[in-house]
Amino acid sequence: GDGVIAGVAVHGGTGAEGEDQLSVVMKFGGSSVSSAARMKEVAGLIQAFPEERPVVVLSAMGKTTNLLLLAGEKAVGCGVTRVSEIEEWNMLRDLHIKTVDELGLPRSVIHAKLDELEQLLKGVAMMKELTLRSTDYLVSFGECMSTRVFAAYLNQIGVKARQCDAFDIGFITTDDFGNAEILEATYPAVAKRLHGDWIRDPAIPIVTGFLGKGWKSGAVTTLGRGGSDLTATTIGKALGLREIQVWKDVDGVLTCDPNIYPNARTVPYLTFDEAAELAYFGAQVLHPQSMRPAREGDIPVRVKNSYNPKAPGTLIAKGRDMDKVVLTSIVLKSNVTMLDIVSTRMLGQFGFLAKVCQAAETFSLVRVC
Ligand SMILES: Nc1ncnc2c1ncn2[C@@H]1O[C@H](COP(=O)(O)OP(=O)(O)O)[C@@H](O)[C@H]1O
Ligand SMILES: N[C@@H](CC(=O)OP(=O)(O)O)C(=O)O
Numbered sequence: 001g002d003g004v005i006a007g008v009a010v011h012g013g014t015g016a017e018g019e020d021q022l023s024v025v026m027k028f029g030g031s032s033v034s035s036a037a038r039m040k041e042v043a044g045l046i047q048a049f050p051e052e053r054p055v056v057v058l059s060a061m062g063k064t065t066n067l068l069l070l071a072g073e074k075a076v077g078c079g080v081t082r083v084s085e086i087e088e089w090n091m092l093r094d095l096h097i098k099t100v101d102e103l104g105l106p107r108s109v110i111h112a113k114l115d116e117l118e119q120l121l122k123g124v125a126m127m128k129e130l131t132l133r134s135t136d137y138l139v140s141f142g143e144c145m146s147t148r149v150f151a152a153y154l155n156q157i158g159v160k161a162r163q164c165d166a167f168d169i170g171f172i173t174t175d176d177f178g179n180a181e182i183l184e185a186t187y188p189a190v191a192k193r194l195h196g197d198w199i200r201d202p203a204i205p206i207v208t209g210f211l212g213k214g215w216k217s218g219a220v221t222t223l224g225r226g227g228s229d230l231t232a233t234t235i236g237k238a239l240g241l242r243e244i245q246v247w248k249d250v251d252g253v254l255t256c257d258p259n260i261y262p263n264a265r266t267v268p269y270l271t272f273d274e275a276a277e278l279a280y281f282g283a284q285v286l287h288p289q290s291m292r293p294a295r296e297g298d299i300p301v302r303v304k305n306s307y308n309p310k311a312p313g314t315l316i317a318k319g320r321d322m323d324k325v326v327l328t329s330i331v332l333k334s335n336v337t338m339l340d341i342v343s344t345r346m347l348g349q350f351g352f353l354a355k356v357c358q359a360a361e362t363f364s365l366v367r368v369c
Contacts, residue, residue: 020053020202021053021198022053022054022055022194022195022198022205022239022241023052023053023054023241023242023243024052024053024054024055024241024242024243024244024245025054025055025056025057025232025233025235025236025241025243025244025245026045026046026052026054026055026056026057026245026247027056027057027058027059027209027228027229027231027232027244027245027246027247028042028056028057028058028059028247028306029059029228029229029246029247029248029249030059030060030061030062030063030064030065031062031248031249031306032059032247032248032249032306032307033058033059033061033062033146033150034061034062034063035061035062035095035099035102036098036099036101036102036103037102038306039099039103039149039150039153040103040153041306042150042247042306043150043153043154043157043159045247045306045309046154046159046204047159048309053202053204054204055194055204055205055207055235055239055241056150056161056204056205056206056207057207057208057209057228057231057232057235058143058146058147058150058206058207058208058209058228059142059143059146059209059210059228060139060142060143060145060146060210061095061096061099061142061145061146061149062095064092064095064142064145064146065139065142065210065225067088067089067091067092068088068092068138068139068141068142069135069138069139070088071086071088071089071092071121071138072121072124072130072134072135072138073130074086074088075089075121075122075124075125075130076124076125076128076129076130077128078125079125080122080125080126082125083118083121083122083125084118086121089117089118089121092142093114093117093118096110096114096145096149097110097114099149100149103149103152103153103156104156105149105152105153105156109148109149109152110145110148110149113141113144113145113148114145116141117138117141120134120137120138120141121138124138131177132177132178133177133217133219135177135178136177136178136180136219136220136221136222137219137220139210139222140167140208140210140211140220140222142210143166143208143209143210143211143228144165144208144211146208147163147164147165147206147207147208148163150206151163151206154204154206159204160202160203160204161203161204161205161206162197162201162203162204162205162206163206164194164197164205164206164207164208165208165211166207166208166209166210166211166212166213166231167208167211167212167213167220167221168213169189169190169193169194169207170185170186170188170189170190170192170193171186171189171190171211171212171213171231171234172185172186172189172212172213172215173186173212173213173214173215173221173223174214174215174221175214175215175216175217175219175221176221177214177219177221177222178222178224179222179223179224180212180214180221180222180223180224181223181289182212182223182230182234182293183215185215186212186234186238187234187237187238188238190234190235190238190239191238191239194235194238194239195239207231207235208231209227209228209229209231209232210222210223210227210228210231211223211227211231223287223289224287224288224289226284226286226287227287228287229246229286229287229290230287230289230290230293232244232246232290233290233291233292233293233294233299233301234293236293236294236297236299236301237293237294237296237297237299238293240297240299241299242299243299243300243301243302244294244299244300244301244302245301245302245304246286246301246302246303246304247304247305247306248285248303248304248305248306249305249306249307250285250305251266251305251308251311251313252266252267252268252303252304252305252311252312252313252314253266253267253270253275253278253283253285253286253303253314253316253329254266254267254285254329255267255327255328255329255330256329256330256331256332257283257284257331257332260332266311266312266313266314267314267328267329268312268314268315269314269315269316269317269320269321270314270315270316270317270320270328271316271317271318271319271320272291272294272295272301272316272317272318273291273295274316274328274329275291275301275316276288276291276292276295278328278329278331279291281331281333282331282332282333283329283331285303286303291316294316295318298318300315300316300317301315301316301317302314302315302316303316341356
């Protein structure tokens with residue numbers, strides 16, 4: 001209701017320093033914004049914390065990123081006239097149109113992006129090639145669309161919101177398309193832009209997760225699969241916010257992958273290092289790089305369930321009581337080959353391991369440890 005919305009402090013707020021500053025990041029993953037119903041629930045969650053002034057980070061709706069990748073692959077080989085028949089393109093277009101309709105929004109909210117996307121797929125079909133650079137541009141449509149739809153919905157229900165493309169608000173990255181790294185210049189740039197916009201006209205920023213801008217190319221880059229977590233922690237550090245909330249479809253970080261062991265339990269507290277290690281060794285729940293900005297800025301990360309907001313979730317912070325900890329969580333990593341090298345020739349030699357690492361690089365083998 002109006003009362004709650006007024007409490008968000010974005011309605012005619014003063015924009016003054018102090019209490020009215022942006023306070024938390026709330027990141028919602030693809031599973032949390034997979035339909036109109038889910039978007040309504042997420043809007044409800046934002047309204048349920050009227051004392052917060054959040055920066056919202058969104059992923060693409062549901063499995064949109066996968067659909068875009070598949071549509072791109074198909075476009076390469078299908079010919080321009082058959083682009084309209086690509087199943088994945090039809091699925092994601094229908095999902096976005098249906099969502100806009102069900103939220104009671106005008107289709108114009110999404111039309112320009114969908115038209116542009118169709119043109120892009122036709123371009124790919126015409127060129128018969130899809131580079132890493134154009135793949136990043138292609139998948140960026142997922143986050144560009146989800147944020148436009150959600151920001152329009154918030155505005156419609158009276159919660160003032162502003163859609164922001166990460167590549168336009170200061171996310172500067174390396175030009176490693178598909179797996180770009182965030183550069184230091186991002187922090188002051190993002191802080192200046194989000195803070196400046198908020199002071200001028202307080203509205204909840206709805207930021208595209210996963211995306212950046214290559215510093216040399218100026219083209220759209222992506223931060224690796226699951227990269228929206230990293231977008232959230234980067235904003236948390238840039239603005240020095242109180243807390244980074246990462247809303248998922250599980251009750252927090254669990255003792256094991258629930259797809260492997262359904263009785264896995266929530267781990268209530270983790271350190272940044274523990275969470276980073278779990279993610280690095282394959283726990284799908286967090287992006288492997290995402291803990292770095294949080295640790296550097298010493299900003300706690302709370303992993304919560306958007307399907308079960310009452311569950312306490314997992315709190316990730318600098319330290320925790322390790323007295324009673326026996327085992328934190330177990331990760332299973334498949335397709336790992338163990339290499340046991342025994343050779344008397346390495347005794348007293350230098351450069352032996354360097355040669356082994358060189359061989360790993362030649363064959364593009366990723367070393368786990
Ligand atoms: N140790 C773990 N703890 C929690 N979730 C895990 C773990 N290992 C794997 N997962 C999987 O990670 C998923 C949550 O991550 P993800 O799908 O990336 O969420 P989102 O898209 O909302 O960011 C869960 O649905 C779960 O299947
Ligand atoms: N949409 C991107 C980025 C992301 O972080 O998604 P999610 O939060 O749904 O894991 C992906 O699928 O990789």
